Amino acid sequence: MATAPAPLPDSPSPVPPKYQPLASSSAHLRRRKLASTLFYLLCFSVTLLSFFLLAWIMSGIFKQGIPYLNQQFLTSFPSRFAEQAGIKSALYGSVYVLCVTAVFAIPVGIGAAIFLQEYAGDNRFARFVQVNIANLAGVPSIVYGILGLALFVRALGFERSVLSGGLTLGLLVLPIIIIATQEALRGVPNSLRHGSYALGASKWQTIRRQVLPIAMPGILTGIILSISRAMGETAPLIMMGALTYVAFVPRGLRDGFTTLPIQVFNWTSRPQVEFQAIAAAGIIVLMTVLLSLNALAIFLRYRSNSRL
Amino acid sequence: MNTSSISNLADKAMPEPSTRKAEAPSARNSTPQFNVAMAAAGEQNATPVIVEAEKVDLFYGTKQALKSVSIPFHQNTISALIGPSGCGKSTFLRCLNRMNDLIEGCRTEGEVTLSGENIYAKSVDTVMLRQRVGMVFQKPNPFPMAIWDNIAYGPRLRGIKNKAVLGEIVEESLRGAALWDEVKDDLKKSALGLSGGQQQRLCIARALATKPEVLLMDEPCSALDPISTLKIEELMRELRSAYTIVIVTHNMQQAARVSDTTAFFLLGELIERGASAKMFTDPSDKRTEDYITGRFG
Numbered sequence: 001m002a003t004a005p006a007p008l009p010d011s012p013s014p015v016p017p018k019y020q021p022l023a024s025s026s027a028h029l030r031r032r033k034l035a036s037t038l039f040y041l042l043c044f045s046v047t048l049l050s051f052f053l054l055a056w057i058m059s060g061i062f063k064q065g066i067p068y069l070n071q072q073f074l075t076s077f078p079s080r081f082a083e084q085a086g087i088k089s090a091l092y093g094s095v096y097v098l099c100v101t102a103v104f105a106i107p108v109g110i111g112a113a114i115f116l117q118e119y120a121g122d123n124r125f126a127r128f129v130q131v132n133i134a135n136l137a138g139v140p141s142i143v144y145g146i147l148g149l150a151l152f153v154r155a156l157g158f159e160r161s162v163l164s165g166g167l168t169l170g171l172l173v174l175p176i177i178i179i180a181t182q183e184a185l186r187g188v189p190n191s192l193r194h195g196s197y198a199l200g201a202s203k204w205q206t207i208r209r210q211v212l213p214i215a216m217p218g219i220l221t222g223i224i225l226s227i228s229r230a231m232g233e234t235a236p237l238i239m240m241g242a243l244t245y246v247a248f249v250p251r252g253l254r255d256g257f258t259t260l261p262i263q264v265f266n267w268t269s270r271p272q273v274e275f276q277a278i279a280a281a282g283i284i285v286l287m288t289v290l291l292s293l294n295a296l297a298i299f300l301r302y303r304s305n306s307r308l
Numbered sequence: 309m310n311t312s313s314i315s316n317l318a319d320k321a322m323p324e325p326s327t328r329k330a331e332a333p334s335a336r337n338s339t340p341q342f343n344v345a346m347a348a349a350g351e352q353n354a355t356p357v358i359v360e361a362e363k364v365d366l367f368y369g370t371k372q373a374l375k376s377v378s379i380p381f382h383q384n385t386i387s388a389l390i391g392p393s394g395c396g397k398s399t400f401l402r403c404l405n406r407m408n409d410l411i412e413g414c415r416t417e418g419e420v421t422l423s424g425e426n427i428y429a430k431s432v433d434t435v436m437l438r439q440r441v442g443m444v445f446q447k448p449n450p451f452p453m454a455i456w457d458n459i460a461y462g463p464r465l466r467g468i469k470n471k472a473v474l475g476e477i478v479e480e481s482l483r484g485a486a487l488w489d490e491v492k493d494d495l496k497k498s499a500l501g502l503s504g505g506q507q508q509r510l511c512i513a514r515a516l517a518t519k520p521e522v523l524l525m526d527e528p529c530s531a532l533d534p535i536s537t538l539k540i541e542e543l544m545r546e547l548r549s550a551y552t553i554v555i556v557t558h559n560m561q562q563a564a565r566v567s568d569t570t571a572f573f574l575l576g577e578l579i580e581r582g583a584s585a586k587m588f589t590d591p592s593d594k595r596t597e598d599y600i601t602g603r604f605g
Contacts, residue, residue, distance in 0.1 A: 192452075
């Protein structure tokens with residue numbers, strides 16, 4: 001074979017292919033810009049659509065409900081005469097039930113989330129619990145009503161009381177609180193945990209002084225979402241046997257109760273036109289309570305953020 | 309030399325930061341001779357051994373990350389650990405205060421002694437250990453709270469509540485980390501508002517506030533600009549009179565500038581260890597020479 005030290009190329013030294021800038025044709029550019037504009041318009045119009053739908057519903061409710069929304073409405077018990085009907089017992093009932101729900105679900109939920117996220121590690125048991133909690137979050141609310149009926153009303157003998165209702169809703173929102181809290185804890189950078197350990201902090205000191213304060217805004221969001229959810233739930237409470245006509249304010253945990261959504265549901269199922277308007281007034285009260293809860297949450301979030 | 313960390317801190321002669329700054333260039337120029345002298349002293353075991361690793365093997369799951377590493381660290385010296393990424397130098401550093409315990413599936417064999425006591429013994433509490441062996445991380449990780457609260461964090465963990473006492477520790481630690489003059493009027497402001505270099509010095513001050521005997525530094529300057537790096541190097545030289553420092557660094561100039569002894573790691577093994585002056589001028593192992601001359605790594 002050839003032994004030439006530097007074999008001569010058979011062909012003239014290869015010319016590098018001519019550099020061709022990859023510019024779009026102007027027609028193609030126009031198409032791309034058009035697609036861009038169309039997508040923008042699509043997004044804008046669905047936003048507008050949902051806003052108008054909400055505004056339409058709200059205006060309907062307000063038009064119907066405002067005439068009935070007065071002090072007498074807020075301070076009277078329900079009545080079969082539309083002009084005397086009020087929402088007092090439902091308002092108190094909702095507040096009482098939500099207090100029980102909050103007192104039960106918030107500490108249990110946060111505690112469980114801290115255990116799963118900070119202590120349990122990655123073993124079979126933790127994964128099993130984790131999967132089940134995720135599944136529980138997707139269980140229809142009426143199933144919780146059946147559970148509440150069987151467990152709290154019958155087995156534990158709490159009767160159809162504020163306590164049973166609050167605990168049932170507590171079970172319902174527990175997975176939401178756990179998942180939201182875990183998410184918030186996961187968001188705390190490990191560098192801060194390690195920094196704390198390296199200074200000789202114990203596990204609890206690290207959680208208490210670093211992890212929880214930083215996760216607090218996220219935890220608060222989860223809590224408020226779940227309390228709002230509990231506030232609007234009707235099905236599980238009807239299932240476990242909450243009363244629909246209550247002419248008293250519950251005085252203790254063992255008293256019967258009704259809540260705002262149940263009362264609204266009750267009114268809407270009446271044939272008289274006046275009661276439709278009263279239901280609208282009830283919805284306005286419900287939404288006001290919900291929005292003020294959300295406002296409180298935003299305020300708390302802001303405060304825990306501005307701590308930094 | 310008194311081995312008690314608290315009296316160490318009290319004994320420490322702290323030059324005024326302002327005068328130190330003025331001297332900075334000349335101090336830098338004189339470093340090589342300074343290092344040679346100190347390294348020679350280190351070779352002669354002028355100070356007692358405070359931390360000693362003996363035949364440390366470390367596994368992440370089944371993967372062995374450290375292979376029978378033995379290094380003694382002498383009191384009041386700066387020891388540098390160098391080597392390419394993934395060679396196990398940071399892993400080794402974290403063995404010295406058992407930060408590897410936080411990593412799941414990590415197993416350590418062998419012995420690490422602190423003042424003669426095996427820190428991997430069952431009776432040793434990591435909380436107590438980490439109070440004696442402080443650590444500064446690669447990325448500055450100030451807590452999202454006020455500067456004052458950052459420094460007071462460690463002492464507070466130990467139950468010190470008296471504001472006056474804490475205030476003294478805060479000032480002493482910030483002076484120790486050459487940060488006091490820059491932040492003394494902003495102690496109530498968030499530590500996150502500081503620059504990167506200031507944050508790292510804050511982390512050093514935070515570690516000093518717990519009055520450790522040994523200070524571990526895991527690439528403390530890798531996220532910093534040259535001026536901040538210079539400040540931290542000056543600071544390390546100053547801290548040497550009171551602490552024993554072990555530093556992991558990717559910057560070989562830095563290792564040569566600040567350390568008394570250097571250890572070279574490769575693939576989990578300790579290849580060579582000796583006085584920095586000798587390591588960087590006349591290494592005995594071919595692989596060390598290849599690494600420090602930039603032939604690989």
